[in-house]
Amino acid sequence: MKKILTAVAITTALSSSFAIAATPVMFSSLNDFNAPDNTQVAGVRLSALHGKVDSVKGVDFSIIGLSETNTTTGVNFGLFLGASKVNQEMTGASLGLLNWNEGLTTGVNLGAVNLTKDVKGANVSFVNYSEGNTMVDVGAVNLSSESTVQVGVFNKTTKIEGVQIGLINCADNGFLPCFPIINFGM
Numbered sequence: 001m002k003k004i005l006t007a008v009a010i011t012t013a014l015s016s017s018f019a020i021a022a023t024p025v026m027f028s029s030l031n032d033f034n035a036p037d038n039t040q041v042a043g044v045r046l047s048a049l050h051g052k053v054d055s056v057k058g059v060d061f062s063i064i065g066l067s068e069t070n071t072t073t074g075v076n077f078g079l080f081l082g083a084s085k086v087n088q089e090m091t092g093a094s095l096g097l098l099n100w101n102e103g104l105t106t107g108v109n110l111g112a113v114n115l116t117k118d119v120k121g122a123n124v125s126f127v128n129y130s131e132g133n134t135m136v137d138v139g140a141v142n143l144s145s146e147s148t149v150q151v152g153v154f155n156k157t158t159k160i161e162g163v164q165i166g167l168i169n170c171a172d173n174g175f176l177p178c179f180p181i182i183n184f185g186m
Contacts, residue, residue, distance in 0.1 A: 021040055022038070022040040022041060022042035022043075022055075022057070023036050023038045023040070023041055023042070023043070024041075024042060024043035024044070025041075025043050025044050025045075026038065026041045026043075026044075026045045026046070026053070027045075027046050027047075027048075027051075028045060028046070028047040028048070028051025028052065028053060028067070029047070029048050029049050029050070029051055030049050030050055032052060033051075034051070034053060038053070039053050039054040039055070040053065040054055040055045040056075040057075041053060041055070041056045041057065041058060041060070042057045042058060043057075043058045043059075044058055044059050044060075044061070045058070045059070045060045045061065045067070046061045046063065047060065047061065047062045047063070047065065047066075047067035047082075048062075048063045048064060048065060049064060049065035049066075050065050050066050050067075050068065051065075051066075051067050051068065052068040052069070053068075053069055054069065054070050054071070055069060055070060055071045055072070055073075056069050056071075056072045056073070056074060057072075057073045057074055058073075058074045058075075059074055059075050059077060060072060060074065060075070060076045060077065060084065061077050061078075061079055061082070062076070062077070062078050062079065062082030062083060062084055062096065063079050063080050063081075063082050064080050064081045064082060065081070065082065065083070066082075066083050066084070066085055066098075067082065067083070067084045067085070068084075068085045068086075068087070069084075069085075069086055069087070070086070070087045070088045070089075071086070071088050071089045071090070072084075072086050072089075072090045072091070072092065072094075073090075073091045073092055074091075074092045075092050075093050075094075075095065076090070076092075076093070076094040076095065076096060076099065077095050077096065078095065078096020078097055078098070078111070081097060082096050082097070083096050083097055083098035083099070083100065084096055084098070084099055084100065085100040085101075085102070086100070086101045086102065086103065086105070087102050087103065088102070088103040088104075089103045089104050089105075089106075090103070090104070090105045090106070090107065091105075091106045091107055092106075092107045093107050093108045093109075093110065094107075094108070094109045094110070094111065094114075095110050095111065096111045097111055097112045097113065098111060098112065098113050098114075098115070099111045099113070099114045099115070099116070099125075100115045100116075101114075101115070101116045101117065101119075102117050103117055103118070104117070104118045104119075104120070105117075105118065105119045105120065105121060106120045106121055107120075107121045108121050108122045108123075108124065109121075109122070109123045109124070109125065109128075110124045110125065111125045112125055112126050112127070113125055113126065113127045113129075114127070114128045114129070114130075114139075115129050115130075116128070116129070116130040116131075116132070116134065117130065117131055117132040118130075118132035118133050118134070119132070119133070119134040119135060120135055121135060121136070122135065122136040122137075122138065123136070123137045123138070123139065123142075124138045124139065125138075125139045126139055126140050126141070127139060127140065127141045127143075128141070128142045128143065128144070128152075129143045129144075130143070130144040130145065130147075131144075131145055132144070132145055132146070133145065133146040133147070134146070134147045134148070135147075135148045135149065136148065136149045136150075136151075137149070137150045137151070137152065137155070138150075138151045138152065139152045140152055140153045140154070141153065141154050142154070142155045142156070142157075142166075143156050143157070144156075144157045144158075145157065145158050145159070146158060146159040146160075146161065147159075147160055147161065147162075147164075148160075148161040148162040149162045149163055149164075150163075150164045150165070150166070150169070151164075151165045151166060152166045153166055153167045153168070154166060154167065154168045155168070155169045155170065155171075155183075156170045156171075157170070157171050157172075158171070158172045158173075159171065159172065159173050159185065160173060160174055160183065160184060160185040161185055162184065162185070163182065163183070163184045164182065164183040164184070165181070165182055166181075167180060167181075168180060169181070169182065169183035170183070171183055171185060173185045173186055174186065
């Protein structure tokens with residue numbers, strides 16, 4: 001019985017410290033305004049104009065402006081000209097006009113413009129620009145340092161691991177540096 005009570009006490013202490021560390025609902029805006037005043041969200045956050053917190057686990061809505069986090073696990077959702085910026089790591093989905101992820105993204109970026117670093121998943125947008133390695137880019141214009149698959153009107157990468165399909169396909173390691181319809185790495 002003592003072991004059970006000890007386990008319950010430890011679990012309660014850890015759970016209460018997590019509840020204190022993260023808030024379930026937050027509103028963020030200019031000048032680092034967060035209500036409640038916290039840097040971690042485990043639930044839902046609404047950001048207007050420019051809101052910034054350390055981490056969000058859940059859903060992060062941005063309205064007319066930029067929602068900024070260091071880490072996000074869940075969904076970034078831009079409403080009414082909303083955009084999201086993740087400085088370190090994003091796991092889940094970013095849906096908005098601008099998805100700006102400077103670290104590792106595991107999941108999908110779906111928007112008008114995706115600015116990314118490394119993506120283990122897919123970028124789907126009108127313009128996909130990545131300074132790192134991407135798995136799948138689908139858009140009118142796809143620009144990356146390295147990619148596995150690019151599908152679009154214009155595709156450009158330094159190193160293609162798989163295939164490029166589009167009107168113009170350029171890869172430094174392609175069977176030709178630029179080729180219409182299809183290009184693949186050599």
